[in-house]
Amino acid sequence: MEHQPPPFFNRGPAPLVRLTFFVSLAILLMVLDARFRYAESVRQVVALAAYPIQRVAMAPADLFHAVANYFGGTAALQEENAALKTKQLRVAPELLQLEALKEENNQLRRLLDAQERTPRKSVFAEILYAGRDPFSRKVVIDKGSQSGIQPGQPVIDDVGVIGQVTRVYLLMSEVTLLSDKDQAIPLQVLRNGLRAVAYGGAEGGMLDLRFMAANADIRNGDTLVTSGIDGTYPPGLPVATVARIERDAAYAFAKITLTPTAGTNRYRQVLVLSSEAKAPPPPAEAEEPAQKPPKTKRSRKRE
Amino acid sequence: MELQAQPQRILLPAKVSFIVLTVALALLFNLLPWRNTAGVPDLTAAVLAFWCIHQPRRVGIGVAWTLGLLLDVGNGALLGQHALGYAVLAFLAFAVHRRILWFPLAQQALHLLLLLLSTQLLTLVIRIAAGAGFPGWTYFAGSFICAALWPVLSFLLLLPQRQAEMIDENRPI
Numbered sequence: 001m002e003h004q005p006p007p008f009f010n011r012g013p014a015p016l017v018r019l020t021f022f023v024s025l026a027i028l029l030m031v032l033d034a035r036f037r038y039a040e041s042v043r044q045v046v047a048l049a050a051y052p053i054q055r056v057a058m059a060p061a062d063l064f065h066a067v068a069n070y071f072g073g074t075a076a077l078q079e080e081n082a083a084l085k086t087k088q089l090r091v092a093p094e095l096l097q098l099e100a101l102k103e104e105n106n107q108l109r110r111l112l113d114a115q116e117r118t119p120r121k122s123v124f125a126e127i128l129y130a131g132r133d134p135f136s137r138k139v140v141i142d143k144g145s146q147s148g149i150q151p152g153q154p155v156i157d158d159v160g161v162i163g164q165v166t167r168v169y170l171l172m173s174e175v176t177l178l179s180d181k182d183q184a185i186p187l188q189v190l191r192n193g194l195r196a197v198a199y200g201g202a203e204g205g206m207l208d209l210r211f212m213a214a215n216a217d218i219r220n221g222d223t224l225v226t227s228g229i230d231g232t233y234p235p236g237l238p239v240a241t242v243a244r245i246e247r248d249a250a251y252a253f254a255k256i257t258l259t260p261t262a263g264t265n266r267y268r269q270v271l272v273l274s275s276e277a278k279a280p281p282p283p284a285e286a287e288e289p290a291q292k293p294p295k296t297k298r299s300r301k302r303e
Numbered sequence: 304m305e306l307q308a309q310p311q312r313i314l315l316p317a318k319v320s321f322i323v324l325t326v327a328l329a330l331l332f333n334l335l336p337w338r339n340t341a342g343v344p345d346l347t348a349a350v351l352a353f354w355c356i357h358q359p360r361r362v363g364i365g366v367a368w369t370l371g372l373l374l375d376v377g378n379g380a381l382l383g384q385h386a387l388g389y390a391v392l393a394f395l396a397f398a399v400h401r402r403i404l405w406f407p408l409a410q411q412a413l414h415l416l417l418l419l420l421s422t423q424l425l426t427l428v429i430r431i432a433a434g435a436g437f438p439g440w441t442y443f444a445g446s447f448i449c450a451a452l453w454p455v456l457s458f459l460l461l462l463p464q465r466q467a468e469m470i471d472e473n474r475p476i
Binding site for chain 1 (some may be wrong): 387
């Protein structure tokens with residue numbers, strides 16, 4: 001009979017073995033997540049498990065907001081009300097003209113045989129919290145695939161674009177802000193229609209306007225709006241203003257820094273726009289000669 | 304320097320429910336809406352390290368890995384990043400768990416600082432390899448805060464084990 005150690009000394013596999021096992025599992029998950037996006041189903045399951053904990057973690061902040069609102073009192077509310085009324089009066093003439101202008105625009109577009117702009121549907125959402133990951137800039141909103149949110153939809157607040165939905169759970173979605181390092185948005189200078197692409201990742205939540213020639217017609221304080229050529233963002237939404245331009249003769253491109261118009265630091269309410277612009281499919285690639293029976297160099301040599 | 308042998312209290316066995324409760328509270332703390340505040344202490348890591356040192360047979364690398372996965376999803380980070388960091392942290396804590404309790408609390412905190420910093424460094428290297436930028440030196444401030452909190456944490460987490468089960472007037476423990 002083989003000698004077994006008494007069970008109270010039995011501690012399972014050695015720590016180093018366990019560490020190796022779990023580290024390789026983690027590395028596998030990371031590679032799947034970062035390279036192939038295969039880990040989404042794992043993420044969905046764990047997200048559902050973490051959801052109650054997250055909601056409980058939200059409770060102190062919600063309570064704080066409620067108490068602050070209560071004690072903020074009527075004075076602040078009256079002030080805000082007055083400001084909103086003034087703003088409404090200020091924009092009223094433009095709003096009244098908007099309908100007429102829209103109609104005129106559509107008619108002109110019909111005359112020119114251009115595609116009409118269709119209004120987009122939008123979903124109202126609230127920001128739950130800002131992600132704690134210091135390496136990326138994301139916020140989590142309280143609507144998910146149950147409310148019809150899809151990855152790729154643009155998210156705006158009352159003054160401009162804040163970002164794009166990048167990951168959708170059942171009850172929540174992650175919005176990557178424009179200032180994230182991996183986020184890019186096609187823009188247009190409002191003054192002269194010059195097109196450009198802005199990238200996030202500049203210091204202090206600013207955006208970079210890359211690959212603009214050193215003599216490009218851009219001035220400090222210029223407003224940039226979405227150009228809409230990507231088919232994701234509707235055209236004409238304000239995004240940023242030019243904060244700083246450095247033109248150095250040693251480089252081919254100017255270094256242009258933008259201040260985002262919208263900010264997630266002020267309000268918690270956002271709108272998720274649906275991205276159902278019916279862009280025509282890209283033209284088919286020219287017929288490749290490879291369609292014919294494959295004939296490699298080697299086979300030709302042998303002939 | 305010669306280590307002074309300090310009188311050690313005989314502790315009651317730790318309750319599993321208490322361990323679960325403290326870990327859940329630390330997790331809640333981590334998932335509070337921090338709004339990108341730099342240098343927020345990673346309390347889950349500290350509590351995890353504490354239980355790995357004090358209860359190595361109950362809390363180990365597997366628990367650490369699962370907790371890390373929960374945090375990865377909760378924070379929207381790269382999947383497996385915290386899991387890897389916490390697994391390594393649990394291993395390091397296990398490696399020092401026999402020795403560290405002989406030191407006074409201040410020196411235990413220094414040990415913990417090294418453990419937490421190496422975990423954070425590992426996470427940083429992984430994220431930079433995956434294409435992220437350097438988040439600034441305040442990123443490491445959380446570890447220092449956690450290490451400074453270690454005496455408080457040790458006192459609070461050992462509190463239930465210090466209570467005598469039968470209070471005897473003639474034999475106070």
